[in-house]
Amino acid sequence: MKKKVLAGILAATMAFSMAACGSTGSSSDSGSSAASGSTAKTEEKGEPYTVTMVLQGSQQPDEERIEEKINEILEPELNAKLDIVVLPWASASQQLQLMLSGDEKIDLLYTSATTAVQYMHSGQIMDMSELIDKYGTNLKDIYGEDIAKTNQIDGFVYGVPNQIERGSIPAIFMRKDLVEKYNINTDEIKEPKDMEKVFETVQAGEPDMTMLFSSNNSDTPLSRLSRADGLGDANTGALMDQTNSTTVENYFASDWYKETATMLHDWYQKGYISKDAGTNTENWRTVCKAGNLFSLFFAYHPGTPVEFQSSTGYEFEIVPFYDQPIINSSSYGGIIFSVAQNSENPEKAMQVLDYIYGSPEVMNLLNWGEEGTDYVVEDEENGIINYPDGVTADNAGYSFNCGWELPNQFIAYKWDGSDPQLWDKMQEFNASGIESKALGFVFDNSEYADQVSALNNVISQYNGALSSGSGDPEELLPQFLEALDDAGIDDVIAAKQEQLDAFLAKK
Amino acid sequence: MKKAEVKKGKKKNVLKEYWPLYLMMLPALLYLLINNYIPMAGMVIAFKKLNFAKGIWASPWAGLKNFKFLFASKDAWIITRNTLLYNVAFILVNMVVGIAIAILITEVRNTKLKKIYQSAILLPFLMSMVILSYIVYALLSAENGLVNNSILPLFHIDPIQWYQKPKYWPAVLIIANCWKGIGYGCLIYIASLIGIDPSFYEAARLDGASKWQEITKITLPSLVPTIITLLLLSIGRIFYSDFGLFYQVPMNSGVLFPTTNVIDTYVYRALIEQGNISMSSAAGVYQSLVGFCVVMLSNWIVRRVDKDQALF
């Protein structure tokens, strides 16, 4: 009989423990008792609410010092405090998933649309639409209401976009010293296949060099050239000409895919692409730094020229293949902030988030630390800063240096060496973009989990080889397409088309 | 799990004799309860459409829907076959090589050398799969690999694109796995060999037995209990595989999938984007269930042959 008692206790413990995950966690742990209700702007009285914001990056030794500085601003303004939790790059997604599964206190989190949709389906984040209506003043100022709420499925807003570049232009990046050495006329390069002649010339003079960077992970030359819109997942069905057409097609069966894969494989056989391309997982910058890479296909935006030069030590000649970027849903969904279901005070969280979008002071504190201690302003007019004397990357107390990950880098300082007009150029670039017809649409694949999981496997089996150039399309492409058919790509494409049509009809 | 508790309620004299034993087991059993049994209730996730806003228990039931993706695709057969065959090969190869090396090491007279061998065999345990994948890459890479650049030219064989040819990978993976994991079994076999009563050998030598006879007639039979225990323990994991070995060592090369894709890598690739906890939980339940059935069957067979050798 004791068996039963024990079993009963077990079941009860379990039921209790599992049920409790639903309710939002324990009480706030804001330990401070500093009364601050005196300021005029404070609407409510009582303890300031501590907003926990989860970011990814390198842990900063002086995090607490900066939080105090930020709180000096936030407390009088909003009766709130900010607690940032920085998760390490490699484990961030896993840790975040666990933290959102437990009853840990999280208010704001940095994520991407793909992940946020998953969180949404598991009930781990909140619908932000009402919060944006009420507290999203700065957000609406910056983006307008439509874009502020563009990350949504069926009216559930799962996140708000960060200020970064919108879209990018496929381009060829060539080492400038070699372009000059071999007198290459860049005006003659109009499309990717024009590179063949260039490679021929350069390789003749530099037989030990790799002409074009290629790898097997997401960063393949083919993917860098693509102008298709996968509508929120791994290109199972895509708009091949997103600014003009709204027909969802099989991306891998398109002529463009076949032609590009064939071209790359041809280059692979001619030795322009490394024989190890199919297994290369090395970042192109690492390869470039070693000095034997001539060129790569990459996405161009105003930040790239300076950034590439500083990270590789080489200057690049850049030839974009198109004039403008395309702005589609993923342009606004790459980096977003969401409000966690576990938040005890979503209103406050939203207020703080929106405040950061409009506050250069908080943005600078978050990204660069404290003026005088962590950085000094070098050029007030252009907003350029640098380390104070005696501070270096090794001993800096706070240098988060991930502006793109924070709400609004466009209002913050730029580090020494950046393009002085970077933010203006970026805004201009963003404004020049042409909108996709499907802007604002994100495919909800939750009903097609079986097909999607099978398709993901098929794609990882064939796409790496084909889009890196190491696989022969003559042989592999027919197998690939057949495997996609078997995995049910048509179901997914049909569902995508149906959802898209419904979306367009509402628009 | 309830049975562990029943111990308290037996006849008085049994309790009187054995209570110290039950007391000894208590800390470990409590730990298993907390670390394993209570979280085990979480397997229910596999049958739910998980929604944390509602809580795990209150989430709607999904029946067997979360399991469907494991069987829906054509790859289901390939990954099941690969998982099973690799595990069988790993178990057999590691057993034979492990026993052979263990016997060789115990035969060594020079104690200094003996210690060196014993330590060396454990070294690969210290190496992570990622580093092992670099070593394999250093050997097999197409442009800079040691095998293509130095070894094959000796035999006038053309360079081989190792990472493009699935047919070589069963051998590569079996060797890599053996290299990395051999220390475990080997050390256990050595521990058992030490336990063999030396008087058996003395008697055999008096009878004029050869070394080979000593090994086959005395050494191997005394290892049988260890072999069976190790075997039964590894059979339970027959549907699982070392993710790092199958994902990192082949460098995630898609062309190699026909011989490198196993259930764990399939599930990983299937769910990497969706991050669906219910579906990955379903995969775990499926793997455990198969392992459970195979183990119960094997244990039953062992029990019928020799009751003392059975695991339980």
Place this chain on the structure above:
Amino acid sequence: MTNSKKAKRFQFWINVVLILITLSIVLPFVLVFISSLTDENTLIRNGYSFFPEKFSFYAYSYIIRQGEKILRAYGITVFVTIVGTAANIAMSALLAYPLSVKKLPYRRAITFFVFFTMLFNGGLVPTYLMYVNYLHIKNTIWALIVPGFLLSANNVLMIRSYFNTSIPDALFEAAKIDGAGHMKIFTSITLPLGKPILVTMGLFSALGYWNDWTNGLYYLSGNEGQKLYSIQNLLNQMITDIQYLASGKVTGNIGAEVAKLPTTSIRMAIAFIAMLPLFIIYPFLQKYFAEGITLGAVKG
């Protein structure tokens, strides 16, 4: 005479075989070490090699610059390994011995209870909820010790099997006749004679703790958690940080500084540094092996 000649030849050949095996194990480690000392650009251009064109100590000097952090992480790893292994072995032996007593009522059921944990588990999320929501071990040192590694059913069953088969029943019978209780038998017969397997399993447990970075990954986060990072957690994080920085998402001159970091050789140096202390304590462990051997020999 022929017999001893034969024996000598036998010794010669098994040593040849074992030396070859040892080389096949040691050489890859040498390669890792040499790669960690190879100039990054040479490594990218020429691949891994035993005889690199150009050496560089940059990887190590970069790691050593982290100084104090590394020492603390080593300290935590050592503490966790010692405490964890001691608890693991104590609990395993205490569980394995009763399970080896053939007359123990419910022995089979309890063995099954133990074995079952090898087959089924609740998965990461439920385990995490148990430890974080109920036992509150997040960001404490217990997070590195308790979850998962404190007891392995596999080790318990191996130990039990050894107790069962390698310790002669006659010894137990004799002790019983002398009036020894279970505790007495356990401490005076089972433990000393079980030393070979206990040392072996303890070693595996220690290696498990030493190499583990998953517990740190799941249960330590933020500034508070980072103070408790074990060496594996720290090194792991260093690798990913470097990879990340090298991927070019940082701006301005900081990027230029970062661009100099050798990603590949640092990975190798880090792997080497994680293993280093184990090389140092190996001789110490060997002593235990040797002891096990003599004990085994004396026993009969």
